[in-house]
Amino acid sequence: MPTADDHRYLKGAPVAARILAEVRAEAERATAEGFRPKLVSITVGDVAAVDVYVRNQRSKAEAAGIDFEERRFPAEISADELEAAIHGMNADPRITGIIIQRPVPAHIPIKAIQAAVHPLKDVEGMHPASIGNIVYNELDLAPCTAAASVEMLKATGLELKGLEVVIVGHSEIVGKPIAFLLMSEGATVTVCHHMTRSVAAHARRADALFVAVGRPRLIKADMVKPGAAVIDIGINSEATADGGTRIVGDVDTESVREVASWITPVPGGVGPVTVAILLRNTMVALQRQRALYRSTYQADANSSVRRLRAG
Numbered sequence: 001m002p003t004a005d006d007h008r009y010l011k012g013a014p015v016a017a018r019i020l021a022e023v024r025a026e027a028e029r030a031t032a033e034g035f036r037p038k039l040v041s042i043t044v045g046d047v048a049a050v051d052v053y054v055r056n057q058r059s060k061a062e063a064a065g066i067d068f069e070e071r072r073f074p075a076e077i078s079a080d081e082l083e084a085a086i087h088g089m090n091a092d093p094r095i096t097g098i099i100i101q102r103p104v105p106a107h108i109p110i111k112a113i114q115a116a117v118h119p120l121k122d123v124e125g126m127h128p129a130s131i132g133n134i135v136y137n138e139l140d141l142a143p144c145t146a147a148a149s150v151e152m153l154k155a156t157g158l159e160l161k162g163l164e165v166v167i168v169g170h171s172e173i174v175g176k177p178i179a180f181l182l183m184s185e186g187a188t189v190t191v192c193h194h195m196t197r198s199v200a201a202h203a204r205r206a207d208a209l210f211v212a213v214g215r216p217r218l219i220k221a222d223m224v225k226p227g228a229a230v231i232d233i234g235i236n237s238e239a240t241a242d243g244g245t246r247i248v249g250d251v252d253t254e255s256v257r258e259v260a261s262w263i264t265p266v267p268g269g270v271g272p273v274t275v276a277i278l279l280r281n282t283m284v285a286l287q288r289q290r291a292l293y294r295s296t297y298q299a300d301a302n303s304s305v306r307r308l309r310a311g
């Protein structure tokens with residue numbers, strides 16, 4: 001029986017640590033140059049599912065030298081008020097990046113709210129312009145969970161070109177962007193969803209299986225090809241016998257680890273890497289903002305000197 005430190009467990013901690021070390025070095029450099037990065041998290045209403053995510057964002061941001069601020073809005077806020085608050089943050093030069101925690105209450109149109117975040121501050125890569133970029137193979141600011149899932153697959157060392165990949169779940173924030181990222185890497189991608197006739201028949205063909213559905217233990221051992229890599233993205237809260245709660249994924253880890261060559265545990269798999277990618281995206285956003293700042297002001301300064309000389 002494999003133990004918790006079995007090599008088949010593909011853990012997120014080392015992948016996250018490598019990314020966070022790069023983020024910290026870059027944040028220190030930017031701060032020394034007068035551009036301290038700052039991430040703002042927006043939560044609307046009380047959503048238990050986001051608490052653990054926001055808690056980890058704060059602790060990892062602070063450890064990496066990125067300021068972190070949580071703005072909580074009441075569930076009753078109108079879409080117009082929320083949009084106005086986001087516009088205020090877009091125009092605030094002290095704020096580098098903005099993330100809107102999902103879900104938001106039903107009366108808030110999530111797509112419109114995501115589009116209200118300025119693309120240069122869109123650290124989650126959910127603005128239509130950002131999502132569009134991944135179709136054009138511009139991948140340096142991709143949706144965090146999707147990018148984290150792909151990082152986990154890369155950590156196996158498998159050759160992505162020509163790899164048979166199956167993704168279960170096709171949400172805008174996870175499944176679809178994973179499909180685009182992997183197509184860019186040369187994988188052959190099949191995407192399953194609730195209308196797929198037999199998820200099991202597809203899943204069994206996969207060298208790499210990504211699961212992002214939100215159903216505990218949906219994927220059993222008989223749905224997995226022997227030797228496959230299984231990336232479990234699900235984060236589900238489950239009641240324990242002693243009246244507490246714990247986090248479980250979408251894969252029946254106990255049975256699947258007997259069949260798969262790699263499996264990401266939950267917790268301890270994709271989750272910590274998602275947080276690291278969010279902070280990496282914050283630094284990408286900062287570099288883009290600085291590039292805009294430079295091109296705007298340097299060009300003006302040069303041309304006014306030329307004008308003065310000429311005059």
Ligand SMILES: NC(=O)C1=CN([C@@H]2O[C@H](COP(=O)(O)OP(=O)(O)OC[C@H]3O[C@@H](n4cnc5c(N)ncnc54)[C@H](OP(=O)(O)O)[C@@H]3O)[C@@H](O)[C@H]2O)C=CC1
Nearest residue numbers: 145169170171174193194212213214233234235270271274
């Ligand atoms: N680790 C991390 O960093 C993150 C984890 N998550 C977790 O990932 C999971 C998925 O999140 P998210 O994508 O936002 O969820 P959504 O509810 O938005 O999407 C779920 C997807 O699963 C599909 N689906 C539902 N039932 C089935 C089924 N029986 N067979 C196949 N497909 C099915 C749906 O298809 P259809 O639309 O056709 O019904 C949909 O595409 C959740 O557990 C969430 O908590 C989410 C974000 C970050």
Ligand SMILES: Nc1nc(=O)c2c([nH]1)NC[C@@H]1CN(c3ccc(C(=O)N[C@@H](CCC(=O)O)C(=O)O)cc3)C=[N+]21
Nearest residue numbers: 049050053056100101102145235267268269271272274
């Ligand atoms: N706009 C938006 N983007 C998201 O990516 C998003 C969201 N909204 N809403 C909520 C879900 C959930 N989610 C998690 C990410 C990481 C951990 C995480 O760090 N988990 C650790 C720690 C678990 C623990 O401390 O118990 C782990 O899995 O090991 C958890 C949950 C992102 N989500």
